[in-house]
Amino acid sequence: MNEITFRLVGDRTPGDFTALVELYxxxxxxxxxxxxxxxxxxxxxxxxxxxxxxxxxxxxAEVAGRRVGAFELWWEDEPAWGPRPPEAGYVHRLMVDxxxxxxxxxxxxxxHAEQRIAGAGRAWARLDCVSSNxxxxxxxxxxxxxxxxxxxxxxxGSRYAVTLLEKRLGD
Numbered sequence: 001m002n003e004i005t006f007r008l009v010g011d012r013t014p015g016d017f018t019a020l021v022e023l024y025x026x027x028x029x030x031x032x033x034x035x036x037x038x039x040x041x042x043x044x045x046x047x048x049x050x051x052x053x054x055x056x057x058x059x060x061a062e063v064a065g066r067r068v069g070a071f072e073l074w075w076e077d078e079p080a081w082g083p084r085p086p087e088a089g090y091v092h093r094l095m096v097d098x099x100x101x102x103x104x105x106x107x108x109x110x111x112h113a114e115q116r117i118a119g120a121g122r123a124w125a126r127l128d129c130v131s132s133n134x135x136x137x138x139x140x141x142x143x144x145x146x147x148x149x150x151x152x153x154x155x156x157g158s159r160y161a162v163t164l165l166e167k168r169l170g171d
Contacts, residue, residue, distance in 0.1 A: 017046035068101035088124035089117030131161040
């Protein structure tokens with residue numbers, strides 16, 4: 001009944017891009033309401049997700065046909081991690097629709113990303129979060145990720161710091 005299924009976003013399902021923007025905006029509004037200064041409603045448009053889908057993978061999670069979450073999977077992330085050998089997958093924009101997603105959806109999204117990364121023969125799942133969001137850092141640490149550094153980034157006309165986290169897969 002609450003089984004979460006995953007599917008790749010594709011050009012043949014144009015409504016997916018609108019749904020991704022809606023998921024992002026709902027997550028951004030939730031962050032603002034929770035006092036988390038990270039995403040802003042309107043911060044990502046359909047074109048962003050189309051480009052990410054062409055450069056990597058964008059996944060939607062569904063329960064009974066309803067979109068309840070999504071994430072981006074990148075195969076490199078030089079802005080945050082620098083040049084690296086092809087040893088990792090990079091999880092970005094983990095989004096959960098808190099109104100409709102069953103408990104554990106965020107962990108299920110991470111687990112699916114980790115399976116995809118391991119299936120591609122890569123040993124590490126990596127992600128980052130804004131350093132000013134200790135709640136998210138704690139969430140990722142609870143999912144088995146370890147802090148390995150901090151990186152300064154620029155976006156939206158301002159500089160900010162991100163905490164880099166990684167998890168060894170297949171152990």
